[in-house]
Amino acid sequence: MWDVTIGRRVVDSGAFVSENIDLSGLTTLRVGGPARLLAECPSTESLVEVVRLLDRERIPTLILAGGSNLVVSDSGFDGVVVRVANTTVSLDADRVIAEAGAVWDEVVAQSVAAELGGLECLSGIPGSTGATPVQNVGAYGVEVGSRLRRVQLLDRRSGEVSWVDPSVLELGYRSSVLKHSADAVVLSVEFVVSADGTSAPLQYRELAAALGAEEGARLPSTQVREAVLELRTGKGMVLDPYDHDTWSAGSFFTNPVVSDEQLPQVLSVIGDLLGDVPVPQFSAAGGTKLSAGWLIERAGFSKGYPAESAPARLSTRHTLALTNRGSATTADVLSLAREVRDGVFSAFGVRLEPEPVTVGCTI
Ligand SMILES: Cc1cc2nc3c(=O)[nH]c(=O)nc-3n(C[C@H](O)[C@H](O)[C@H](O)COP(=O)(O)OP(=O)(O)OC[C@H]3O[C@@H](n4cnc5c(N)ncnc54)[C@H](O)[C@@H]3O)c2cc1C
Structure with missing residues (x-):
């Protein structure tokens, strides 16, 4: 009541x-x-x-x-x-502590400006600092879990406030015990950074190539941040109120992880349909990770699907982002999400799972 x-x-x-x-x-x-x-x-x-x-x-x-x-x-x-909306941030030589409501990209920008290294690959991710451990945000080869020192939580079952070790959060690929759970609120986060101003080793081929560097190289964090922001902007992955390609929740589906038993069957279905094409695949916990964007495109959903006039469309720059063109409702977005999910399943037998948290609705 x-x-x-x-x-x-x-x-x-x-x-x-x-x-x-x-x-x-x-x-x-x-x-x-x-x-x-x-x-x-x-x-x-x-x-x-x-x-x-x-x-x-x-x-x-x-x-x-x-x-x-x-x-x-x-x-x-x-x-x-x-x-x-608690936003205090403090930095010193080997750590950054930010309250949960601090805008994440501003925290990254401050750390880079202070010549600290380690967070730069996560530049441009929208949202708050407190949400970063919730789905273990990741981009360009780095997950936030690798940068966490400790996380301050309000445990809603006991009402207690305490700092916890990241291991308590069971961080995985776009997941943690905090996601899809009402048990805790993140209040503050402490990150490990390096004082020498160099980036984490570059682990993402596209980023290394954009920087003209070898994979594994470490560069000044400012340089890496700039390259990441440029790559993200090109894909409509940096928020811009004037750009409908960014009216999204980022990647709408996670990259599916296919078990070792299922993989040969999936690859043979893809081969029957598309011929001898190289299928992007990466080893992951639990099997092999396929690219959701690649599968979506190969299942017949190209960038901008279904049409210019549709209220909800795939981004014109990135098949993994479902976007609102200005007048979409949640029903429009969900209907497109179901069509894409079901289309990929009927083409390849792979089920895509949504990445965002749904409230009062399901896909
Ligand atoms: C254009 C675009 C690009 C994106 N790119 C990426 C990317 O590269 N990598 C990536 O991983 N994600 C990406 N995302 C997704 C999103 O930005 C991240 O998941 C981000 O961390 C969400 O933060 P938020 O503050 O907006 O969370 P919200 O959307 O406000 O909340 C998300 C969930 O977290 C919970 N939550 C929020 N704050 C707290 C808290 N303090 N304590 C407990 N629970 C909380 C909410 O209840 C909800 O369940 C992108 C999104 C967009 C729109």
């Missing part, structure tokens, strides 16, 4: 409250219906107090930061949206 005093009590906990807000304005896909209350928490203390209060009162709560990995139903969210 909704307590009518809840808005006032949330304000007393240090948050700014707005009523009847439209969630499409808080997600990068710019879709999603209304929510009754938004509680914006500008400090760690207010975030902890508000979440504890809502949990005590058993009020449905959606933790939201940058909204760049969320697909919210057109009917919205009947509860309180807690916006993570």
Whole structure:
């Protein structure tokens, strides 16, 4: 039962409250219906107090930061949206500590400007610092899990706040125990960085080639950041309000990992359909990782699918991003997602799984 005093009590906990807000304005896909209350928490203390209060009162709560990995139903969210907005960042010679609401790319930019190395390959990823361990964000050969020293959590089951070792989070490929779970809120994150200003070893061929370097080389982190931002911009993977290719949740599907038993069958189906083409594949925990974008394109969904006039389309620069062309609803995005997922399955027998978190809807 909704307590009518809840808005006032949330304000007393240090948050700014707005009523009847439209969630499409808080997600990068710019879709999603209304929510009754938004509680914006500008400090760690207010975030902890508000979440504890809502949990005590058993009020449905959606933790939201940058909204760049969320697909919210057109009917919205009947509860309180807690916006993570604590933003303090501190840097020293071998570490960066950032509160969860700090904009991730600003944290990377600050670390690079301070001639610290290690975070540069993760430049340009939208959203907040606190969300980076949630799906173990990764790009250009680096996952954030390799840079974490410790993570400060509010355990919502006990109400306790503590710093935990990253191993507790069971980080995997675009996954952790925090994803699809309401058990904890990330309050702050501490990252390991190197004081010599050089990047992590380049592990991604496209990035190394763009820099004219060998794989494994370490370059000044500023140089690597610039190259990453340029590559990402070319794919519509850096947010730009004027560019509909970036009105997305980034990659909509994870790269599927096919087991050793299943792989020969999948490769033979691909061979029957496409002939003797090289299939991009990488060894991964649990088998072999295939490229979701490659499979989508080979299953007949080219860039910009289905048509210029469609409200939701694949990005014109990247088949893995589903985009809102300005008037799309969540239903439009989900319908395109199902069509692509089912098309890839019927062509190759490989099931794609969505990467963003869905709220009040499924694919
Ligand atoms: C153009 C574009 C490019 C992208 N590129 C990449 C990429 O290269 N690599 C990659 O991995 N991802 C990428 N993403 C996805 C997304 O940016 C990341 O997953 C990002 O970390 C999400 O942060 P956010 O603050 O926007 O999270 P939100 O979308 O606000 O939330 C996502 C999920 O995390 C939970 N959450 C958020 N904050 C907290 C917190 N403090 N504590 C507990 N739970 C929390 C939410 O409840 C929700 O379930 C991209 C997205 C876009 C739009």
